[in-house]
Amino acid sequence: xxxxxxxxxxxxxxxxxxxxxxxxxxxxxxxxxxxxxxxxxxxxxxxxxxxxxxxxxxxxxxxxxxxxxxxxxxxxxxxxxxxxxxxxxxxxxxxxxxxxxxxxxxxxxxxxxxxxxxxxxxxxxxxxxxxxxxxxxxxxxxxxxxxxxxxxxxxxxxxxxxxxxxxxxxxxxxxxxxxxxxxxxxxxxxxxxxxxxxxxxxxxxxxxxxxxxxxxxxxxxxxxxxxxxxxxxxxxxxxxxxxxxxxxxxxxxxxxxxxxxxxxxxxxxxxxxxxxxxxxxxxxxxxxxxxxxxxxxxxxxxxxxxxxxxxxxxxxxxxxxxxxxxxxxxxxxxxxxxxxxxxxxxxxxxxxxxxxxxx
Amino acid sequence: xxxxxxxxxxxxxxxxxxxxxxxxxxxxxxxxxxxxxxxxxxxxxxxxxxxxxxxxxxxxxxxxxxxxxxxxxxxxxxxxxxxxxxxxxxxxxxxxxxxxxxxxxxxxxxxxxxxxxxxxxxxxxxxxxxxxxxxxxxxxxxxxxxxxxxxxxxxxxxxxxxxxxxxxxxxxx
Numbered sequence: 001x002x003x004x005x006x007x008x009x010x011x012x013x014x015x016x017x018x019x020x021x022x023x024x025x026x027x028x029x030x031x032x033x034x035x036x037x038x039x040x041x042x043x044x045x046x047x048x049x050x051x052x053x054x055x056x057x058x059x060x061x062x063x064x065x066x067x068x069x070x071x072x073x074x075x076x077x078x079x080x081x082x083x084x085x086x087x088x089x090x091x092x093x094x095x096x097x098x099x100x101x102x103x104x105x106x107x108x109x110x111x112x113x114x115x116x117x118x119x120x121x122x123x124x125x126x127x128x129x130x131x132x133x134x135x136x137x138x139x140x141x142x143x144x145x146x147x148x149x150x151x152x153x154x155x156x157x158x159x160x161x162x163x164x165x166x167x168x169x170x171x172x173x174x175x176x177x178x179x180x181x182x183x184x185x186x187x188x189x190x191x192x193x194x195x196x197x198x199x200x201x202x203x204x205x206x207x208x209x210x211x212x213x214x215x216x217x218x219x220x221x222x223x224x225x226x227x228x229x230x231x232x233x234x235x236x237x238x239x240x241x242x243x244x245x246x247x248x249x250x251x252x253x254x255x256x257x258x259x260x261x262x263x264x265x266x267x268x269x270x271x272x273x274x275x276x277x278x279x280x281x282x283x284x285x286x287x288x289x290x291x292x293x294x295x296x297x298x299x300x301x302x303x304x305x306x307x308x309x310x311x312x313x314x315x316x317x318x319x320x321x322x323x324x325x326x327x328x329x330x331x332x333x334x335x336x337x338x339x340x341x342x343x344x345x346x347x348x349x350x351x352x353x354x355x356x357x358x359x
Numbered sequence: 360x361x362x363x364x365x366x367x368x369x370x371x372x373x374x375x376x377x378x379x380x381x382x383x384x385x386x387x388x389x390x391x392x393x394x395x396x397x398x399x400x401x402x403x404x405x406x407x408x409x410x411x412x413x414x415x416x417x418x419x420x421x422x423x424x425x426x427x428x429x430x431x432x433x434x435x436x437x438x439x440x441x442x443x444x445x446x447x448x449x450x451x452x453x454x455x456x457x458x459x460x461x462x463x464x465x466x467x468x469x470x471x472x473x474x475x476x477x478x479x480x481x482x483x484x485x486x487x488x489x490x491x492x493x494x495x496x497x498x499x500x501x502x503x504x505x506x507x508x509x510x511x512x513x514x515x516x517x518x519x520x521x522x523x524x525x526x527x528x529x530x531x532x
Binding site: 034036037038039040041042043045047048119141144145148149152153154155156158159160161162164165166167169170171173224225226227228229230231 | 440441452456460466469470474478481482498502505
């Protein structure tokens with residue numbers, strides 16, 4: 001399988017179905033694991049990294065976690081290919097920009113990815129469309145158990161799984177949901193929601209994880225604490241809070257409809273209009289407008305688009321996806337022109353009709 | 360050292376681990392308080408746990424301890440991977456699994472601040488490692504081998520290489 005094939009499809013987490021998929025884009029769990037007989041990455045020599053990569057590669061392949069595994073040597077990839085994997089959330093930015101031997105194993109449906117030599121020796125992540133953390137936890141637990149039969153993880157009797165950063169020690173587990181919260185942003189209630197989440201030790205991040213801006217009104221909500229609680233309890237803590245936020249977002253949407261149906265309809269229609277007609281458009285503006293359109297589809301203000309299509313557009317209009325599809329390296333001016341061209345083509349009605357026939 | 364934001368001496372040395380790369384901050388008490396209460400330095404995430412914990416820890420260590428004692432704690436090194444506690448503070452990443460044992464007195468208050476607990480209650484590996492001693496020994500020997508090569512002590516390096524191979528094949532069988 002070629003990486004370029006990825007640009008024709010969207011991964012599991014963008015399918016746009018599953019429980020509460022209008023607001024919860026995806027559910028994700030990741031586990032941080034390290035091999036007991038090697039130093040953590042910051043002290044690992046290039047030879048250590050090579051050995052860690054070999055041991056984990058062999059163990060992952062032998063544990064048969066997927067019948068259709070794609071194994072990629074990340075350090076041998078071109079920059080644009082690494083960026084492509086970041087845009088699809090298959091590797092982190094840190095992994096893409098890192099140094100030395102490193103790799104990722106992905107199942108072809110993009111339901112999980114196993115990063116080798118990131119901040120920890122092994123980072124397992126499982127993703128699923130919609131709100132279903134318990135199912136994701138079951139899947140990742142099975143993968144973790146299968147690999148663990150082949151290797152010895154660094155584990156401390158009292159502190160649990162040992163990680164390079166003490167913020168992950170214990171379970172090594174981060175449970176997160178990606179939510180689309182445009183109405184809370186428009187009604188300026190989002191800060192209030194964040195403050196209350198912080199009080200119960202939950203973290204909020206942007207679309208591409210740590211340090212990234214909340215582009216397109218997407219927010220990742222995850223646990224901060226990893227030690228002293230059972231995995232099930234960590235899953236439950238996030239699972240309990242998500243319906244509350246969904247409810248706030250739905251109330252804010254209803255408020256917008258009730259108070260200013262015309263304004264909201266206008267905002268959504270203009271956004272759709274610009275996306276269908278622009279000749280050059282930046283990534284930021286695209287995200288911003290797609291966010292309005294996505295809410296418009298969910299509220300029935302736009303009839304001829306599917307949520308899955310918009311989810312796909314969020315990722316397919318990112319820089320590396322545009323460049324892989326055209327097959328050329330593009331500067332930002334050319335990318336903006338290409339992005340606008342792609343959006344016009346994708347959103348034009350003839351094309352929409354074709355896709356409808358195909359489905 | 361002066362505070363990065365005013366002329367007063369810096370008494371708080373904060374390592375910010377949230378977001379991108381770790382960042383070192385040297386602040387006076389007032390500016391440290393402002394920094395730590397302002398949702399962790401402008402990050403929209405509000406993940407101030409680790410920074411606050413490290414700052415509080417330095418403060419705790421400062422009570423009843425002289426500058427020399429603080430410096431001594433900072434200079435303490437892990438016998439397995441060789442990282443000093445100071446290096447951990449400035450990078451925000453530990454060097455090897457044994458650090459959790461070697462720096463236990465320094466790390467425990469920090470872990471307590473971040474997680475509010477010190478005991479893991481979640482899942483455990485099905486087969487717990489027979490002797491963790493042997494595993495950290497491997498880390499130590501690989502480091503010594505590298506140093507021997509660097510110091511041109513090739514005989515010692517060869518010896519170590521053979522010992523490492525023996526342990527590795529023992530484990531595999």
